[in-house]
Amino acid sequence: MSPRDARPDALAALQKLREIIRSAHEPVHFGAEATGISASQAWALAEIARTPGLIVSELGKTMAIHPSTTSNMLDKMQKRGLIRRERIDADHRVVHLFVTPVGERLLTQLPGPVTGLLPDALAQLDDRQIDQVNAALSLILEKMDRRQSQRTASSAEY
Numbered sequence: 001m002s003p004r005d006a007r008p009d010a011l012a013a014l015q016k017l018r019e020i021i022r023s024a025h026e027p028v029h030f031g032a033e034a035t036g037i038s039a040s041q042a043w044a045l046a047e048i049a050r051t052p053g054l055i056v057s058e059l060g061k062t063m064a065i066h067p068s069t070t071s072n073m074l075d076k077m078q079k080r081g082l083i084r085r086e087r088i089d090a091d092h093r094v095v096h097l098f099v100t101p102v103g104e105r106l107l108t109q110l111p112g113p114v115t116g117l118l119p120d121a122l123a124q125l126d127d128r129q130i131d132q133v134n135a136a137l138s139l140i141l142e143k144m145d146r147r148q149s150q151r152t153a154s155s156a157e158y
Contacts, residue, residue: 023117035106040065041077045103046114048083053096056085082106 006014037045040063047062048054060070074097077083082103085095099107107114125133 020118035109037077037080037082037106038073040073041082042110042114043119044070044073044077045082045099045107046110048097049099049104049107052098053086053088056095056097059097077103 035042043063044059047059051058056070056074057067059074060067063070065073074083074085078085080102081100084098084100086098087094088096122130122133
């Protein structure tokens with residue numbers, strides 16, 4: 001189906017999704033240029049400050065990012081002196097995170113929302129609304145996956 005054949009309400013939904021994606025990828029509106037950190041780093045810094053001693057894997061889960069992405073981001077933050085990592089437990093595989101005084105000063109320069117526009121907007125929805133968003137997005141992803149599978153199968157036939 002081409003966009004010309006799409007229902008007007010489907011086109012409106014597409015436009016809204018594009019606006020959400022565009023907003024989520026825009027440079028951070030809280031002045032990252034002035035602080036020199038990315039939106040993800042600002043969010044991570046805020047999460048670590050909110051929960052001193054946070055475990056690396058929990059930070060990744062909170063931010064919904066891959067463990068290697070979490071580790072790479074934390075490496076950059078540690079090099080800038082924003083955080084420190086400590087192995088407190090007997091199990092030295094567990095790394096706890098703490099904000100340094102440099103990181104605390106930088107946090108005071110960040111007007112909110114440090115989590116980013118999309119996570120902040122989602123956090124403002126009630127349980128019923130989040131359930132509806134998840135159901136609709138799951139359905140869209142299912143339809144996209146099905147079409148992708150059909151394309152892959154039909155291209156394999158040639």
